[in-house]
Amino acid sequence: MEIRIDYNNMMQAALGEKGISDVEIEAYAKRAKAAFDAVINNRGKGMQGWMELMYNQSDIVREINECALNIRENFDNFVVLGIGGSALGPIAVFQALKHPYFNELTASKRNAPRFYVLDNVDPERMNALFDIIDVKRTMFNVISKSGATSETMSQYLIVDNLLREKLGKEAHRHIIATTDKSKGNLIKLAHTNEYKTFYIPDGVGGRFSEICPVGLLPAAVLGIDIAKLLEGCAKMDKRCSSFDLRHNPALITAVLQSIAMDKGRNISVMMPYADSLKYIADWYCQLWGESLGKAVDKNNNVVNRGQTPTKSLGVTDQHSQIQLYTEGPFDKVITFIEVERFRSKLEIPVRCEDFPDVNFLCGHDMGELLNTELKATKYSLCKAQKMNYSIILPEVNENTLGQLLYLFMMQTAYCGELLEIDTYNQPGVEEGKNATYALFGRKGYETKREELSNAKAPSKEYTA
């Protein structure tokens, strides 16, 4: 069961002069080949370790599944402490494959612990979580490669303290650390406190980590078949590893986005038409934004590149964003994610014969209404000459979801090469981190602290 790409609505045949021509794609052939070579030749090397995760984790998958079974049998709640890639992937996969109101189901219907992800340092939300979970019945999964992520380590310190108060010497049985095998605080704390550990392999950055233990453990605890998820990734890997531009789903969409950026489309809207895929858009926003948003290219020229990802949900946001997408500026590419078969049906009953503007709905299935609205939306966007393309999933399951995740990672990798930037670094977040350290008086950041206090004080006249 393969996912498919339909990019007719990016092209001049559909959009007229606002579309992309075959000639423009051909003109990209050489750059596309170079990008292809750079990605494929570096498979598994440097920060491209994520490209091997489908093939080198069979022992880990076994260990994760054993651990997950134990957690499912012995705990009521499973809480991820993590932020960024450590949170977005687990949330996206959970929402895609489990019941939409999972935590409100009875234990027997869930057949797995309730699932929470703490991905912020908001005191109100963290306190609120303790209102609804019994920590004595909860497993916490602390995820940080460096063990120095301020937000995650703060959460960890609070949870560890609470567990020690409630459970004394048994506290360590309620924490699993997912971190680097040898470096950083968290692995040291894990050894000292005898936590169960899983490792984040070298060459796997946060936003590419969903298919390593970062994402696989939470998924397995929820009863998701992680082997099938990885099979889906491998299936897509195969399609994205042969140089046939028009039939390599990641390469052709990377080229299209790159041409669109050349034409001033600085916004990438990710718009799934299925509630289950809503959080895939959040995960994508990190992957696309953090990977491609770079000040300098590989030759250190200042380029300030990047296309701003934004998330939308069909049909819901037809009543919020489609007015703008249809009539507003020619500044965006809209990626629809379409699901052909929903996992359940719901017929709109035949009533309302007296109301023609409602009656036409009767007798149809809700999924049919949803997909008809998608079709209509594509049609109206094309009439307005707005670029859009579709990723089509026959249905949502472990395998197609694995394909989808891997497609986006490969598209990002190719697009980074096309833009000639470093896809895998994030130097732009360092300044803020250092400023936080300085403001909190961390040792070694005295100079930065001075810089901050010397910084021209805001004039304060600009207030209202």
Next chain:
Amino acid sequence: MEIRIDYNNMMQAALGEKGISDVEIEAYAKRAKAAFDAVINNRGKGMQGWMELMYNQSDIVREINECALNIRENFDNFVVLGIGGSALGPIAVFQALKHPYFNELTASKRNAPRFYVLDNVDPERMNALFDIIDVKRTMFNVISKSGATSETMSQYLIVDNLLREKLGKEAHRHIIATTDKSKGNLIKLAHTNEYKTFYIPDGVGGRFSEICPVGLLPAAVLGIDIAKLLEGCAKMDKRCSSFDLRHNPALITAVLQSIAMDKGRNISVMMPYADSLKYIADWYCQLWGESLGKAVDKNNNVVNRGQTPTKSLGVTDQHSQIQLYTEGPFDKVITFIEVERFRSKLEIPVRCEDFPDVNFLCGHDMGELLNTELKATKYSLCKAQKMNYSIILPEVNENTLGQLLYLFMMQTAYCGELLEIDTYNQPGVEEGKNATYALFGRKGYETKREELSNAKAPSKEYTA
């Protein structure tokens, strides 16, 4: 307790050449005055009925509170059937003012029904809702001004059918209709079936409807003090109704956004630093996107205006979007929403003396960490010359939330006048609606159906 605006980081004093100068603001004075006059002189007229809602609803507030009390005493669940403005406002206010895991609290801790909003036609999610609620213990609030909203009416037909099956003649006691007083299907259905009704006043469009019964009834059911919410709106109305550009929070921020758009900032990032305000950003995205995204101006010139709103959450999205915001293109304005005092505290325990890169956190409150990271993020954005401004709430409560909602509505109204477009229409969604009608074979849409089938069929060669 007043919310405040700090726009120092929009100005040249903070950003150098990438900032806005006092001269540029002065040059807008005449247009600002015209926009101010247009909005203020039309208060209560045409589609500006929303500007009177703080002053003309005392009887309605009383009726809503009585009805809400009855619902709180007699129902376990309260479900909104609505989409767009009928969903986004109720969700935003619920998340801002109630417990973050409200539906998972015990009944006695909740002291109000569980709360759900069905804002899509996804069959999986709607079926899932029926797994967790007993419709016999549920009140449904159907919200649609026209009574012709396909999504909402589909939901209504399904719910109505189910209620009749389970409850027979008592079914109508489980539905409240919020709709137009005299026009449309829903008011007719309400009369025929004897539903309790609330009215959406004339001059109040969907995205401006949160402070009419659309939003007030759900809020009151949840135990939110809606009179205080309206008081907050009135307080902000006063500040936004005097022509002192520099001290009118809505007018000055509308002018700043307008100047920013002139300078190529086509993206508006809404980034609250509080989990409770996360969904305010969703509500804002509809308001800003649908109001300002217009193909033609008031003189019918093709302009394709609009600034694309996108939502972000601090500190969470520092680990997703800040890399792009800091290093990427100069194409956005970031609006921070800052909360000075959180409603609860949570201290990071003193441990980890051996780990300097974690130890510096110990002894601090989580809210302090969150706001320090916000400060650091502003600092690093300024160093990168990226435009940002802050809306500061002393704390989140009914009054400050009312101020915030009203501020955004007024800012949008002023900005629409500055852009010289019709803030209140949404012609761009008609094409898609009509195409849906045609595809579903609705009578009267035969011509559109023909147009659709004659439309050049996608070549299909553009697939992968």
